Amino acid sequence: METEGPSAVSVRKTSLTPKAIIFQKFGKEAHYTVDEVPAAQHGCPGLAIPHKGPCLYRCSLQLPDFSVVSEICKKKKDAEQSAAEKAIEKLGIETSTDHPSAGEAFSKLTGCVKFLFSNEFLSSLHPLSGHFRAALQRDGDLYSSVPASIMAVYDSKLSNLCKIINPEAELNNILVISYIMRAAARLESVVTFEGQLSIRRKNPYPPNIIESLVIQQSDSANSICFQGIYIPCSLEKAVQSVTLDVSSTGYYLDVIAQKLGLTDGNKVLVSRTIGKTSSEMRLYFAAPKSFIFDLASDLPNVKGVANFEGLLNPRASYFIGQEIYGDAVLASIGYTWKSKDLFHEDITLKSYYRVLISLMPTGVYKLSRDAILMAELPVAFTSKTTWRGSFPREILSMFCRQHWLSEPVFIPLAASSESTRIHQKFVVPESAEQETECTEASGNLTSGQEMIRCEVKLFSKCQDLILECSPKELHKKESDSLQNASLKVLSWLNAYLKNPDMSLEMLNYSAGALDIRFYPQNFFKKFALCRSCHNVDHSESQRGRFLKSNSISGLDAVPEHGVCCLSIGGPDSGVCPSNGSLLFISYSVSLVIEAQNMKELLESKEEFEFEIGTGAVVSYIEAVITQMSVGQSACFNTQLPPQELILAVADDTARTRSLLSSEACCLEYSITLLSMTEPPEDRMEQALFSPPLSKQRVEYAVQHIKESCATTLVDFGCGSGSLLDSLLDYPTALEKIVGVDLSQKSLSRAAKILHSKLNSKLDPAVSYTGIKSAVLYDGSITVFDSRLCGFDIGTCLEVIEHMEEEDASLFGSIVLSCFRPRILIVSTPNYEYNVILQKSSLTSQEGDPDDKTESQPLKFRNHDHKFEWTREQFNRWASELAARHNYSVEFSGVGGSAGTEPGFASQIAVFRSRSETKEDNPQIDKEVTHHHRVIWEWDSSNCSRTAL
Ligand code: SAH
Ligand code: MG
Numbered sequence: 001m002e003t004e005g006p007s008a009v010s011v012r013k014t015s016l017t018p019k020a021i022i023f024q025k026f027g028k029e030a031h032y033t034v035d036e037v038p039a040a041q042h043g044c045p046g047l048a049i050p051h052k053g054p055c056l057y058r059c060s061l062q063l064p065d066f067s068v069v070s071e072i073c074k075k076k077k078d079a080e081q082s083a084a085e086k087a088i089e090k091l092g093i094e095t096s097t098d099h100p101s102a103g104e105a106f107s108k109l110t111g112c113v114k115f116l117f118s119n120e121f122l123s124s125l126h127p128l129s130g131h132f133r134a135a136l137q138r139d140g141d142l143y144s145s146v147p148a149s150i151m152a153v154y155d156s157k158l159s160n161l162c163k164i165i166n167p168e169a170e171l172n173n174i175l176v177i178s179y180i181m182r183a184a185a186r187l188e189s190v191v192t193f194e195g196q197l198s199i200r201r202k203n204p205y206p207p208n209i210i211e212s213l214v215i216q217q218s219d220s221a222n223s224i225c226f227q228g229i230y231i232p233c234s235l236e237k238a239v240q241s242v243t244l245d246v247s248s249t250g251y252y253l254d255v256i257a258q259k260l261g262l263t264d265g266n267k268v269l270v271s272r273t274i275g276k277t278s279s280e281m282r283l284y285f286a287a288p289k290s291f292i293f294d295l296a297s298d299l300p301n302v303k304g305v306a307n308f309e310g311l312l313n314p315r316a317s318y319f320i321g322q323e324i325y326g327d328a329v330l331a332s333i334g335y336t337w338k339s340k341d342l343f344h345e346d347i348t349l350k351s352y353y354r355v356l357i358s359l360m361p362t363g364v365y366k367l368s369r370d371a372i373l374m375a376e377l378p379v380a381f382t383s384k385t386t387w388r389g390s391f392p393r394e395i396l397s398m399f400c401r402q403h404w405l406s407e408p409v410f411i412p413l414a415a416s417s418e419s420t421r422i423h424q425k426f427v428v429p430e431s432a433e434q435e436t437e438c439t440e441a442s443g444n445l446t447s448g449q450e451m452i453r454c455e456v457k458l459f460s461k462c463q464d465l466i467l468e469c470s471p472k473e474l475h476k477k478e479s480d481s482l483q484n485a486s487l488k489v490l491s492w493l494n495a496y497l498k499n500p501d502m503s504l505e506m507l508n509y510s511a512g513a514l515d516i517r518f519y520p521q522n523f524f525k526k527f528a529l530c531r532s533c534h535n536v537d538h539s540e541s542q543r544g545r546f547l548k549s550n551s552i553s554g555l556d557a558v559p560e561h562g563v564c565c566l567s568i569g570g571p572d573s574g575v576c577p578s579n580g581s582l583l584f585i586s587y588s589v590s591l592v593i594e595a596q597n598m599k600e601l602l603e604s605k606e607e608f609e610f611e612i613g614t615g616a617v618v619s620y621i622e623a624v625i626t627q628m629s630v631g632q633s634a635c636f637n638t639q640l641p642p643q644e645l646i647l648a649v650a651d652d653t654a655r656t657r658s659l660l661s662s663e664a665c666c667l668e669y670s671i672t673l674l675s676m677t678e679p680p681e682d683r684m685e686q687a688l689f690s691p692p693l694s695k696q697r698v699e700y701a702v703q704h705i706k707e708s709c710a711t712t713l714v715d716f717g718c719g720s721g722s723l724l725d726s727l728l729d730y731p732t733a734l735e736k737i738v739g740v741d742l743s744q745k746s747l748s749r750a751a752k753i754l755h756s757k758l759n760s761k762l763d764p765a766v767s768y769t770g771i772k773s774a775v776l777y778d779g780s781i782t783v784f785d786s787r788l789c790g791f792d793i794g795t796c797l798e799v800i801e802h803m804e805e806e807d808a809s810l811f812g813s814i815v816l817s818c819f820r821p822r823i824l825i826v827s828t829p830n831y832e833y834n835v836i837l838q839k840s841s842l843t844s845q846e847g848d849p850d851d852k853t854e855s856q857p858l859k860f861r862n863h864d865h866k867f868e869w870t871r872e873q874f875n876r877w878a879s880e881l882a883a884r885h886n887y888s889v890e891f892s893g894v895g896g897s898a899g900t901e902p903g904f905a906s907q908i909a910v911f912r913s914r915s916e917t918k919e920d921n922p923q924i925d926k927e928v929t930h931h932h933r934v935i936w937e938w939d940s941s942n943c944s945r946t947a948l
Pocket of ligand 1: 740741
């Protein structure tokens with residue numbers, strides 16, 4: 001009974017829920033707040049008596065421009081849907097799937113236009129009603145007439161109906177206007193004039209209504225004077241500031257019309273908004289005469305209308321991504337959902353250039369870092385913790401909004417649900433140290449060891465598929481895979497926008513390299529304007545120089561020769577940046593006017609942090625900084641970047657622009673490398689080793705397992721099961737595998753992945769593995785448990801350094817004296833190798849450790865390590881242990897080599913039992929001692945069972 005209101009929700013025959021529709025349109029900008037409503041309070045007739053029944057809920061939905069409150073519902077989620085439903089109604093979004101016919105849509109359109117001229121609408125709070133009220137201030141013939149172009153952009157109900165009449169209306173605003181005019185012509189209550197783009201009420205509004213409006217208006221009649229931008233059609237003329245003073249007149253559109261050389265606002269066309277969802281920034285331009293003429297004809301020929309020879313304003317069209325004709329005025333003014341007052345805001349030349357650069361993904365990133373001349377959109381996403389500035393996913397959403405596309409669609413795919421070939425074929429960026437995550441206790445770990453990849457698709461507003469990206473990389477966290485896929489799409493779009501004249505072949509090639517497939521027909525339909533208009537903004541800059549410096553981008557590795565007069569100063573501390581390090585720099589960039597010996601500061605920062613090796617800064621900086629050490633400063637000159645970047649930071653835009661066009665200039669960068677943070681162990685390992693060190697350790701163990709023909713294995717300190725998991729991918733003689741660890745979190749992740757993998761491998765046709773049983777125990781490896789005795793092989797990879805040294809020794813004794821596996825493999829970091837891990841970059845990894853870093857105190861590779869041993873310490877520990885328990889021991893390792901200093905990155909000891917008989921210690925073996933708890937157990941014969 002109390003869900004009466006939202007019952008419409010269930011009747012609706014859409015595939016998308018109202019919430020989904022709101023999400024598509026507003027993304028994260030839609031905020032839902034659900035409140036409990038005491039049953040007695042809401043006066044619902046069926047619930048007149050207060051009772052202690054289930055709670056009722058009401059939801060308020062806050063959108064950028066307005067908010068709505070839902071009906072009262074029994075369930076929280078129904079309240080949210082109800083709120084979304086209300087917002088959709090208010091926005092006039094057409095959601096019904098059973099499309100009305102064109103004829104039905106046209107009669108609805110007529111009804112809507114009629115409503116706009118009703119008494120009721122005049123005093124309502126609607127972005128369009130402000131125009132109706134302002135029209136009453138217009139003089140003479142213009143009195144009370146409202147331009148159809150305004151109705152077309154301020155009431156989405158109208159434009160949505162027009163789209164049903166003719167889908168071309170989505171792209172062509174002129175069609176919308178002509179349908180509105182046609183609808184008005186059918187109405188008795190309104191008047192239209194031949195060759196005019198405006199509509200007027202036939203009978204005046206009742207005096208009482210007018211009077212109440214006048215009182216309201218005089219309240220808000222302040223002086224309204226603001227800055228807009230004039231964008232001439234001719235490229236010969238510069239973009240300029242204009243002052244718009246609308247305090248003297250009733251209707252701002254008439255003022256804008258005058259700036260465009262027109263008599264009144266009825267001849268002005270208006271673009272959609274650009275920028276943030278709540279932006280009122282629009283372009284205003286004169287309706288081409290042929291268009292007005294065309295209106296009189298039966299149905300405007302879209303192609304003909306769109307093709308006003310020579311009238312296309314290239315800069316304005318590029319800016320808005322819509323066709324704009326003749327001179328144009330860019331202004332931020334309008335009535336909104338929020339208030340009846342006129343909203344207005346200055347647009348300075350500087351802010352114009354900032355919006356201009358935000359049309360490209362790298363520009364959005366630069367702005368988010370507030371480092372226009374320093375930052376570049378990185379080409380790689382390593383982790384959320386090292387990323388600075390807006391995240392790729394946010395940038396992609398913003399890009400879609402600005403370029404009039406649907407919100408991007410993300411499809412996360414669990415790697416384990418796909419063919420297991422993925423595990424072998426692709427390099428899995430798995431971390432060697434799952435425990436870093438355990439200790440972080442991070443809440444967003446949804447998938448554990450299960451690897452995730454993510455696809456992303458872009459659609460036009462008409463749901464044409466424009467491109468899809470399906471990266472091969474697997475990630476532990478869904479959000480990382482999402483960011484990675486978003487970044488690939490952004491990198492490609494960025495490359496395209498930098499050079500829209502790229503051949504189709506090149507475009508396909510570069511798309512392929514980023515795992516992208518694009519659909520040329522749909523893509524070019526959307527971006528055709530960029531193609532024809534793109535170089536326009538650059539035509540303002542000095543072409544010759546621009547072309548040379550065009551390659552300033554993270555994408556193309558620019559050699560150092562773009563840099564001149566490089567000088568590096570200060571003592572060499574020997575601490576040099578390596579890939580993956582986070583660097584702190586301070587910098588300043590100045591414009592140098594060579595002939596006048598003048599220098600003007602453009603941009604500077606005391607502290608700027610970025611990850612080196614990802615293309616997060618202009619390539620000049622990466623090239624120079626890898627030659628520097630911490631504490632040093634550098635100064636150098638470069639050619640000019642595209643002019644709009646400079647104008648987006650210069651304070652006196654007009655002066656800077658004239659300097660740039662009349663003088664020979666260059667940029668001077670000066671940077672100081674303040675400090676740097678070492679990358680964590682697993683990232684170092686991944687950056688340095690291919691395949692990653694963790695993978696090499698597993699492969700090393702697998703090799704020994706194969707050679708030994710072992711049928712039983714126990715993994716001491718199995719963590720999230722990276723070894724046990726990989727074992728299932730190789731043909732071995734193993735029949736029984738066991739893991740022991742004391743981290744609950746890691747164990748449950750291990751159980752999850754082993755469980756699904758073993759069950760999916762039951763089919764012998766697709767399975768290498770002959771594994772018949774698997775068990776995971778919760779317990780310490782320093783504690784005896786008889787179930788771990790007598791295995792063929794024991795492994796203990798990167799575990800002992802996580803225990804105190806005496807516990808490591810205790811483990812060694814127990815395992816070799818009690819459990820007595822035939823073979824035991826133990827790996828641990830080689831402390832001496834840290835020198836290389838901490839200082840090297842990809843380019844210098846072969847070089848032997850320099851003396852200068854040896855004096856530096858070395859940190860452990862991981863904050864959870866209790867110790868890290870040198871080769872000598874490890875040898876001593878292992879040799880003594882082996883001797884005591886009648887084992888032989890051999891040393892080797894992975895990463896690096898035995899012969900070259902400082903040895904392997906991970907050192908490994910392989911112990912082999914010398915005694916012939918399996919039972920060396922019969923008493924213990926007979927005693928059944930169960931200290932460990934079974935966490936999970938799997939058996940191929942009686943299928944499977946879990947004991948979680
Ligand atoms: N062997 C795994 C995990 C290494 S991380 C791999 O190579 O990926 C180290 C693991 O040792 C952690 O999972 C930690 O929980 C485990 N560990 C540390 N001390 C332990 C102890 N006393 N008993 C059992 N496991 C221990
Ligand atoms: Mg470790």
